[in-house]
Amino acid sequence: MTTVNLSAADRRETGAVAAELAATAPGLIDDPHWVAEARRMSCRLPARLREATRLFRHDPGRDGVLIVRNLPVDEAELPLTPTVPESVERTATVPAAVAVMVTLQIGEIAAYRDEKSGALVQNVVPVPGREESQSNAGSTPLEMHVENAFHPHCPDYVGLLCLRNDQPLNAGTMVSSIRTALGLLSPGTLRVLREERFTTTPPPSFSGGGPDPAHAVLRGDPDDPDVKVDFHATTTDDDEAKVAMEALRGAFLQAARTLVLRPGEMAVVDNRIAIHGRTAYQPKYDGYDRWLHRTFIHLDHRRTRAHRAGNGNVLF
Ligand SMILES: O=C(O)CCC(=O)C(=O)O
Numbered sequence: 330m331t332t333v334n335l336s337a338a339d340r341r342e343t344g345a346v347a348a349e350l351a352a353t354a355p356g357l358i359d360d361p362h363w364v365a366e367a368r369r370m371s372c373r374l375p376a377r378l379r380e381a382t383r384l385f386r387h388d389p390g391r392d393g394v395l396i397v398r399n400l401p402v403d404e405a406e407l408p409l410t411p412t413v414p415e416s417v418e419r420t421a422t423v424p425a426a427v428a429v430m431v432t433l434q435i436g437e438i439a440a441y442r443d444e445k446s447g448a449l450v451q452n453v454v455p456v457p458g459r460e461e462s463q464s465n466a467g468s469t470p471l472e473m474h475v476e477n478a479f480h481p482h483c484p485d486y487v488g489l490l491c492l493r494n495d496q497p498l499n500a501g502t503m504v505s506s507i508r509t510a511l512g513l514l515s516p517g518t519l520r521v522l523r524e525e526r527f528t529t530t531p532p533p534s535f536s537g538g539g540p541d542p543a544h545a546v547l548r549g550d551p552d553d554p555d556v557k558v559d560f561h562a563t564t565t566d567d568d569e570a571k572v573a574m575e576a577l578r579g580a581f582l583q584a585a586r587t588l589v590l591r592p593g594e595m596a597v598v599d600n601r602i603a604i605h606g607r608t609a610y611q612p613k614y615d616g617y618d619r620w621l622h623r624t625f626i627h628l629d630h631r632r633t634r635a636h637r638a639g640n641g642n643v644l645f
């Protein structure tokens with residue numbers, strides 16, 4: 330797994346730029362002027378961090394995950410972990426500024442109008458009453474998935490910055506990549522997965538009304554394909570395709586790694602070749618539960634232009 334450990338000096342430098350960005354008017358993450366400043370200031374992140382994001386963009390490695398450690402997140406300064414449904418971060422705090430700048434060094438930040446009110450930085454927190462839900466508000470196992478697999482412009486990368494983790498450290502982000510899982514699958518299974526025999530249902534908030542288009546689970550170079558699957562939302566009517574999907578799920582589980590993120594650690598998952606999920610844990614709802622900031626990244630902002638009003642960062 331590609332890992333960058335920031336030195337104490339790098340952490341200080343990142344903290345200084347993030348504090349300056351957090352104090353930049355109007356101090357609201359979703360404001361286009363603030364995003365423009367964040368984009369510009371992200372060029373002042375330490376060289377070793379910019380070097381790592383540049384190399385990761387060129388080659389996500391076998392795991393398709395970049396881990397950045399020792400980012401400036403000061404747990405003692407954090408407010409209580411939010412507990413409300415659909416929680417998002419609107420205020421430009423230091424941790425949010427860090428998440429946005431790392432995001433903007435990889436590509437362009439993106440969000441979806443119909444998800445978490447289109448906020449560019451979203452809170453991944455457990456929500457009382459949603460324990461069993463197959464969403465990031467739940468605390469039972471979250472099935473592995475490509476993020477927004479149903480969307481024609483799903484993110485190229487997903488960023489997850491840890492602000493706080495649960496104690497004892499049970500909650501883990503599971504990641505697995507098709508580059509690792511591919512060798513565990515038979516040629517017959519791979520052939521079926523390359524055919525348009527699968528559909529992925531959007532969450533109710535996104536529903537466009539029409540039937541979900543059939544798609545292949547594996548696409549591109551047979552030896553190094555992209556993957557599009559969500560083991561909760563992708564289905565198929567035919568038995569052969571069901572068996573192939575089960576085999577793929579097994580291979581992904583066999584190849585999976587569990588990342589227990591600590592405060593100040595950010596995982597960037599390449600959403601083309603890697604899938605992710607979450608292990609079960611026990612929230613306490615006492616204000617000190619696990620808390621991540623999530624961002625989405627597109628590499629080619631222009632390609633999504635027809636899906637974005639006013640050339641902003643929110644897709645419909
Ligand atoms: O909680 C996690 O580690 C990941 C949850 C998730 O899949 C997401 O927020 O997209």
Ligand SMILES: [Fe+2]
Pocket residue numbers: 474476605
């Ligand atoms: Fe996810």
